[in-house]
Amino acid sequence: MRDVAKLAGVSHQTVSRVINEHPNVRAETRERVLAAMRSLNYRRNLAARTLATRESHTLGIVGFETTLFGPESMLYGIESAARAAGYLVSVATVRELSHRPVLEAVDRLVQHGVDGIIAIAPKPAVTTALTHAPGGMACVAVGGDGGQPGFPTVRVDNAAGARLATRHLLDLGHPTVHHVAGPLDWPEAQARVDGWRDTLYAAGAVVPPVTAGWWDAAAGYEQGRRLAEDPSVTAVFCANDRIALGVLRAMHESGRCVPDDVSVVGFDDMPDSGYFLPPLTTIHQDFAELGRRALALLLRNLGLPDGDAPEDVVVAPRLIPRISAVPPRR
Amino acid sequence: MRDVAKLAGVSHQTVSRVINEHPNVRAETRERVLAAMRSLNYRRNLAARTLATRESHTLGIVGFETTLFGPESMLYGIESAARAAGYLVSVATVRELSHRPVLEAVDRLVQHGVDGIIAIAPKPAVTTALTHAPGGMACVAVGGDGGQPGFPTVRVDNAAGARLATRHLLDLGHPTVHHVAGPLDWPEAQARVDGWRDTLYAAGAVVPPVTAGWWDAAAGYEQGRRLAEDPSVTAVFCANDRIALGVLRAMHESGRCVPDDVSVVGFDDMPDSGYFLPPLTTIHQDFAELGRRALALLLRNLGLPDGDAPEDVVVAPRLIPRISAVPPRR
DNA sequence: TTCTGGAGTGTTACCGTTCTCATCGCGGTC
DNA sequence: GACCGCGATGAGAACGGTAACACTCCAGAA
Numbered sequence: 185m186r187d188v189a190k191l192a193g194v195s196h197q198t199v200s201r202v203i204n205e206h207p208n209v210r211a212e213t214r215e216r217v218l219a220a221m222r223s224l225n226y227r228r229n230l231a232a233r234t235l236a237t238r239e240s241h242t243l244g245i246v247g248f249e250t251t252l253f254g255p256e257s258m259l260y261g262i263e264s265a266a267r268a269a270g271y272l273v274s275v276a277t278v279r280e281l282s283h284r285p286v287l288e289a290v291d292r293l294v295q296h297g298v299d300g301i302i303a304i305a306p307k308p309a310v311t312t313a314l315t316h317a318p319g320g321m322a323c324v325a326v327g328g329d330g331g332q333p334g335f336p337t338v339r340v341d342n343a344a345g346a347r348l349a350t351r352h353l354l355d356l357g358h359p360t361v362h363h364v365a366g367p368l369d370w371p372e373a374q375a376r377v378d379g380w381r382d383t384l385y386a387a388g389a390v391v392p393p394v395t396a397g398w399w400d401a402a403a404g405y406e407q408g409r410r411l412a413e414d415p416s417v418t419a420v421f422c423a424n425d426r427i428a429l430g431v432l433r434a435m436h437e438s439g440r441c442v443p444d445d446v447s448v449v450g451f452d453d454m455p456d457s458g459y460f461l462p463p464l465t466t467i468h469q470d471f472a473e474l475g476r477r478a479l480a481l482l483l484r485n486l487g488l489p490d491g492d493a494p495e496d497v498v499v500a501p502r503l504i505p506r507i508s509a510v511p512p513r514r
Numbered sequence: 515m516r517d518v519a520k521l522a523g524v525s526h527q528t529v530s531r532v533i534n535e536h537p538n539v540r541a542e543t544r545e546r547v548l549a550a551m552r553s554l555n556y557r558r559n560l561a562a563r564t565l566a567t568r569e570s571h572t573l574g575i576v577g578f579e580t581t582l583f584g585p586e587s588m589l590y591g592i593e594s595a596a597r598a599a600g601y602l603v604s605v606a607t608v609r610e611l612s613h614r615p616v617l618e619a620v621d622r623l624v625q626h627g628v629d630g631i632i633a634i635a636p637k638p639a640v641t642t643a644l645t646h647a648p649g650g651m652a653c654v655a656v657g658g659d660g661g662q663p664g665f666p667t668v669r670v671d672n673a674a675g676a677r678l679a680t681r682h683l684l685d686l687g688h689p690t691v692h693h694v695a696g697p698l699d700w701p702e703a704q705a706r707v708d709g710w711r712d713t714l715y716a717a718g719a720v721v722p723p724v725t726a727g728w729w730d731a732a733a734g735y736e737q738g739r740r741l742a743e744d745p746s747v748t749a750v751f752c753a754n755d756r757i758a759l760g761v762l763r764a765m766h767e768s769g770r771c772v773p774d775d776v777s778v779v780g781f782d783d784m785p786d787s788g789y790f791l792p793p794l795t796t797i798h799q800d801f802a803e804l805g806r807r808a809l810a811l812l813l814r815n816l817g818l819p820d821g822d823a824p825e826d827v828v829v830a831p832r833l834i835p836r837i838s839a840v841p842p843r844r
Numbered sequence: 845t846t847c848t849g850g851a852g853t854g855t856t857a858c859c860g861t862t863c864t865c866a867t868c869g870c871g872g873t874c
Numbered sequence: 875g876a877c878c879g880c881g882a883t884g885a886g887a888a889c890g891g892t893a894a895c896a897c898t899c900c901a902g903a904a
Contacts, residue, residue: 185890195854200892208851227648230626231564232890235859240561242604242626249590256586260579263607272626274572274604277593296560296572296602401789426786433789456756459731459763461791515860525884530862538881562860565889847904855896860889867884873877 185226192220203228234297242272243482244293246286246303246310249277252399253426253454254471255304258326261475262302269483274298281306286313294318300482302326306370311335322485326478329371330496336485338478338497342372345467345501346379349421349449351387352465352503357511358419358447360389364407364431365396366423376423376451399423404430411446412438418446418512425450425457428464432508436461447509451501463506474499515556522550533558564627572602573812574623576616576633576640579607582729583756583784584801585634588656591805592632599813604628611636616643624648630812632656636700641665652815656808659701660826666815668808668827672702675797675831676709679751679779681717682795682833687841688749688777690719694737694761695726696753706753706781722747729753734760741776742768748776748842755780755787758794762838766791777839781831793836804829 276289305325366373397403404427422428428450450466606619635655696703727733734757758780780796
């Protein structure tokens, strides 16, 4: 910077003003400085700027180290929105959704001087850990289902999605709908159970017992085999598309045809779920949008004084009808 | 830091020595400083440290903004290895694998002072853009297939994977193997074509024409429909699992049973490909390992003097036999 | 004419570390 | 007993920016 100043025949402060687009610089001076910057191939040193302003223009993301479809799509949504706002994103992942690891991840991000943190928080432990973040650090949780009240959160309306799915199957004429849930200690899984159960109640339908497991096809397969043995099962709502894939295979192996014998609905709308056998009717979640909303919320809270102005953003899911769900055969 | 020094009754320099575990500090003094740090809840300011040392302990990743299975898994591999080595990772994504966007992403990372860059480089344009990175910035490309010679690269041996798949089908007794390729301007796709073709040549089998498309199920479906019309097709090797999913559905809709009428082999070993209908025989790539290797290579090059000591790392894929590939029916 | 105010610029301090070099004891060597 | 070397510590200068303030013009108002 000193070199640029010397070459342009001005003080370093004027160079700084040019960089920061300060209005009170004569046009001719600005040109001279810009030319000097170009000819010296100058790039401002962000570390020095950070030291002086205490703003790093970097945002932290606490991610969950596993290949679940959602979190990854959100990362892209967050990153591209952050880029547009002039921020870079740094990622710290946790192997386990519990207090300690999350605090460590937050600590790493804080040490590196991020201006704010967005945490993938499918379980409440993440949010509570976040409340213990060093004072004044702006945080936003994304995911879960309504977690810590008073904490800024962005999430999908899981119960509404479940209602959509269940209602769809009921409307097709199924007497009731079975549900293969995700891990019940995940609020998202629980909210889907609630939405499903409420819809059945409201319709006066029998509420079958819930079976739960992990979010993957193996779990869906295992529980699908059990459901397949019960001839009264004609409609199954799965907590996500991967589970649905397992159920599809279980039904097939048990000789029950989908959708002729059993209708299946998933949740997530993964990229290729339209190519399952048969193409899966499912509930779409726009993860990229979720990421963008989370970023917008964080940026807003960043600008605010220190006072909390938390806010919850809830994004509505929507039904994607394909052909794995049809009216029951009589 | 000054406060800590004052409280411990030492100079700021001694505090610095304690933080950096310099050996020449009396044990008793160290204890006093550590106690002061704890009681003041002191955290070192990384920005200042970066300014003074010109090392940010941050690594940059240039990612590809799309939900391909591989890159995402690699991110986790890189991140956890980076964490172990004391680095934080920052991510800059590009929407398009061409020169300009990649240079911009690199520039953003450089501005933020990353110590080195790992780029997801499935296409050569990324690597060539990387060679234009500001001098002295350590870079590693991961992915692609042999790209820029002399540029440090980590990749999977795609041709070997293709040979594995093709040989497997040939060994089962299929007279020849058809191939549904990925986009041929991607070296990975091309290498898989080469490995497939070479194996057929070597076995003296007929080499059918290649059909190519994008890496998704839609492309697989479209080309699968065409292959299904040809009754001589008994074995299909797909460039990845998503394409295979589309082929599976196409075969099913055309009334050709997999694996009885047609055997199918994929590539990638995505999490749930064992639950396709039928469970997919495929080629496993360990993306997390790839990420770890890339990081190790980068760290090594980081330590080196300025002289380039590039090196290529090639990871071997392996066959995962499931039940979508069986001997042909005679 | 003198005062006022703002545009344009420079001066100096400061952000929180690390680095270089100097200082001070102290035990061992000749 | 003078000298040397080394362990333990401190003082001050970087590192590359930004913030606060001072200063100089010069136009317009009193």
